[in-house]
Amino acid sequence: MKEKTILLGAHTSISGGLYKAIEEGDSIGATAIQIFTKSSRSWFVKELTEAEIIKFKETHKKSKIKVIIAHSSYLINLGSPKKDIEKKSILSLKQELDRCEELDIPYLVIHPGAYLDSDEQTCIKQISKNLDIILKNRTVKTKILLETTAGQGTNIGHKFEQLKTIYNNCEEKDKLGFCLDTCHIFSAGYDISTELGYEKTIKDFSKILGLKNLYAIHLNDSKTELNSRKDRHENIGQGKIPKKTFSLIMNDKRLEKIPKILETPVEKTQDYEKEIVFLKSLVK
Numbered sequence: 131m132k133e134k135t136i137l138l139g140a141h142t143s144i145s146g147g148l149y150k151a152i153e154e155g156d157s158i159g160a161t162a163i164q165i166f167t168k169s170s171r172s173w174f175v176k177e178l179t180e181a182e183i184i185k186f187k188e189t190h191k192k193s194k195i196k197v198i199i200a201h202s203s204y205l206i207n208l209g210s211p212k213k214d215i216e217k218k219s220i221l222s223l224k225q226e227l228d229r230c231e232e233l234d235i236p237y238l239v240i241h242p243g244a245y246l247d248s249d250e251q252t253c254i255k256q257i258s259k260n261l262d263i264i265l266k267n268r269t270v271k272t273k274i275l276l277e278t279t280a281g282q283g284t285n286i287g288h289k290f291e292q293l294k295t296i297y298n299n300c301e302e303k304d305k306l307g308f309c310l311d312t313c314h315i316f317s318a319g320y321d322i323s324t325e326l327g328y329e330k331t332i333k334d335f336s337k338i339l340g341l342k343n344l345y346a347i348h349l350n351d352s353k354t355e356l357n358s359r360k361d362r363h364e365n366i367g368q369g370k371i372p373k374k375t376f377s378l379i380m381n382d383k384r385l386e387k388i389p390k391i392l393e394t395p396v397e398k399t400q401d402y403e404k405e406i407v408f409l410k411s412l413v414k
């Protein structure tokens with residue numbers, strides 16, 4: 131019974147071609163990876179060619195990677211008070227969804243949005259409205275996953291309740307889900323540093339957002355303290371979140387089937403290998 135497949139891996143690089151991210155994942159012993167389907171710093175790119183799509187799918191089939199998750203561009207802000215940015219965000223996210231569909235990627239993680247000089251409630255409403263615009267009349271298999279954020283600046287998503295409101299206001303709920311980031315929730319004030327705090331956080335998440343709607347976990351340690359509201363990832367065991375918390379996560383039956391992705395600071399993909407080995411070693 132011990133050798134169950136643990137869905138564990140890291141965000142891997144697409145430089146040199148999308149399929150390269152899968153090969154990199156294989157080389158570090160990953161069973162799940164996260165990728166950008168295009169440069170994370172660009173709004174739009176030219177469409178994927180048939181050859182690129184085939185190469186990606188064939189590489190995937192030959193690999194040990196069970197789940198591939200996409201992360202959207204950092205430029206996208208569905209809650210932006212600037213009309214031109216809002217419009218570009220909608221079009222850009224539509225294009226990213228198209229790419230996920232073409233590549234058979236089931237999940238696209240997004241940061242919900244930031245309100246800048248507007249206000250929280252307006253922003254939250256706008257995000258839901260725009261998600262419906264993007265998802266309506268689409269028979270997409272790819273779900274958009276709203277990520278929990280650290281709440282840096284005016285970023286929405288640092289309280290589970292905010293994500294719940296966005297979700298509730300959407301009509302296209304069956305095309306939505308959530309992604310939980312350990313660094314983000316810790317810096318947002320969810321104290322997962324103790325067993326009691328961890329349990330309470332998972333219970334809160336379960337009660338407010340539903341564990342059945344949780345499709346991805348980002349495993350990151352945090353450079354900054356609890357409630358610092360800063361988004362600074364650290365390598366596992368070297369930040370403010372104790373190793374014990376990662377052991378709780380790796381052994382939590384409720385989270386067993388959810389892909390876990392490292393987004394810790396590394397110089398090259400190979401550096402993830404030791405963190406993967408360490409996290410696997412925590413599984414009892």
Ligand SMILES: [Zn+2]
Nearest residue numbers: 277311348393
């Ligand atoms: Zn993350």
Ligand SMILES: [Zn+2]
Nearest residue numbers: 314361362363
């Ligand atoms: Zn982050």
